[in-house]
Amino acid sequence: MVMKKTIAIIGATEPTGKAATMQLASHPGVRFLLLSPDTTALASLTQTLHASFPGAEIEAMTCTRDASWEADIILLTVPEAEEEMVAQLIKEVVTGKIVIHINETGSPSETLQKALPHSIIETLKPGELAGLSFTQSGVRS
Amino acid sequence: MFEVLLGNINKKISLTEKEQELVKTFFIPKKLRRKQFLLQEGEVCQYTAFVEKGLLRSYNVDEKGHEHVLQFAVEDWWIADLYSFLTGEPSGYNIDALEDTELLLINGSSYEAMMEAVPKMERYFRILTQNSLVATQRRLSGNISLSAEENYKQLIAGNTTILQRVPQHMIASFLGIAPETLSRVRRQMTGK
Numbered sequence: 001m002v003m004k005k006t007i008a009i010i011g012a013t014e015p016t017g018k019a020a021t022m023q024l025a026s027h028p029g030v031r032f033l034l035l036s037p038d039t040t041a042l043a044s045l046t047q048t049l050h051a052s053f054p055g056a057e058i059e060a061m062t063c064t065r066d067a068s069w070e071a072d073i074i075l076l077t078v079p080e081a082e083e084e085m086v087a088q089l090i091k092e093v094v095t096g097k098i099v100i101h102i103n104e105t106g107s108p109s110e111t112l113q114k115a116l117p118h119s120i121i122e123t124l125k126p127g128e129l130a131g132l133s134f135t136q137s138g139v140r141s
Numbered sequence: 142m143f144e145v146l147l148g149n150i151n152k153k154i155s156l157t158e159k160e161q162e163l164v165k166t167f168f169i170p171k172k173l174r175r176k177q178f179l180l181q182e183g184e185v186c187q188y189t190a191f192v193e194k195g196l197l198r199s200y201n202v203d204e205k206g207h208e209h210v211l212q213f214a215v216e217d218w219w220i221a222d223l224y225s226f227l228t229g230e231p232s233g234y235n236i237d238a239l240e241d242t243e244l245l246l247i248n249g250s251s252y253e254a255m256m257e258a259v260p261k262m263e264r265y266f267r268i269l270t271q272n273s274l275v276a277t278q279r280r281l282s283g284n285i286s287l288s289a290e291e292n293y294k295q296l297i298a299g300n301t302t303i304l305q306r307v308p309q310h311m312i313a314s315f316l317g318i319a320p321e322t323l324s325r326v327r328r329q330m331t332g333k
Contacts, residue, residue: 004178069243070172092142096169096251118166 004057008033008071010064010078010086013041016102016126017077023129024075025049031057033067069093074119076101076112087115094119102126142170145193145217146245153268160259167255168245173197173238179220180236186225188246192218195242196306199234200314210315213239213303219269239307289318290326 007024011017013036025032032049036042039062046060061067068074068090076099078086083101095118101109106125113121143165150156156164169188173179179197180186190197192214199220200210211234214220225232226249247255256263283292293316297304304312313323 066172069170070174072171093170095166096246096248 004029004031005073006031006033006071007073007075008035008061008064008067009075010035010068010090011076011082012036013038013045014077014079016104017075018045019126020075020077020102020129021045021049022052025053025056025058031059033059033061033071035061035064035067064089065093068097072097074099080109080111083109083111084115087112091116091119096120098122100124102129142193142243143168143245146191149191149217150262150265154261154265156259156261160261163258164255164262167251167258168247171244171246173242173244175238175241178235178237179244180222180225180232180234182233182235183231184225185229186222186232186234187248189219189221189223189226189252190214190236191245191247192216192220193243193245195238195244196240196303197236197238197242198307198311199236201234208311208314209317210311213300213307213311213315215302215306239311284317289316289322290329292316292318293323293326293330 007030009017009021009024009032012021012034017036021032021034024030034042034046036045039060042060046058049056049058064086074090074094074097076083076086080103094116098120099112099116099122101112101121101123102125103109103123104125106123106128108121108123143161146168147156147161147164150161150164168191171190173195179188179190180199182201194216197214197220198210199212199214199222200208202208212220220236222232222234222236224230225234256266279295283295287295296312296316309323310320313320316323318326
């Protein structure tokens, strides 16, 4: 029996976040916590996901810090201009955790490296998500 | 978030402000909701967990499906399957949250790195290991030589908070007695 990994997706209703969420939601043994300031779009996305992937553990949350505290892995898909603000919100609760940062270029974010010095930051292009698998010890691409 | 852990450490050793800040960087903050698992049977135990807030139990399940509680852990306590943590063998235990819980987790490599970075922590963990050995010896000795009533008395002497927060059938399981026996012991003690 393997313990479920919890993944918080911050920016779940952004185009990149939405695509990532749809791509990952079918992963077995993973629990998803979805976050977005657009609560209407988030409720609609959650409903769509529940309909498309019955049995998947997907929950919309309102507090980014609490969701990141619960999560084992954090997927960050917010616009670049918001990265610093989100990083400041979650920095206390993501020490030692994997923060996957998704952007179009796949280039590492200096802002995140600086703001989250004790997290493991992985940067991926949107297309690279498909190859991810979530293991007991973390994430494998 | 680290108040209870630093309080626990500073009761046993003395860390400078700088050392305290450094120690914090080796721990993973983790929230568990009630009924969620920190460890499930068959997995390798990757973390030793310190309880900042909440309550957990470790237990195994026998062939008949009966649960046997090995340990409860409330605020200020550590919990793990040390055998699995130290050997890398799959665990025979489950650890789940009986209340919403806030933990600080440390894995094997961070544990070693912390000892290198803050050598005083070796002494802290040595004291913890000694205390744990003494508690294990007392529990074993109680199980083989004391009556159910005496074991219950020993439990309530130092663990009133656990007794108020844990269902009676889990207390019975921890003591290795049937829930009916625990009820009888409690009635007898009330009647005295």
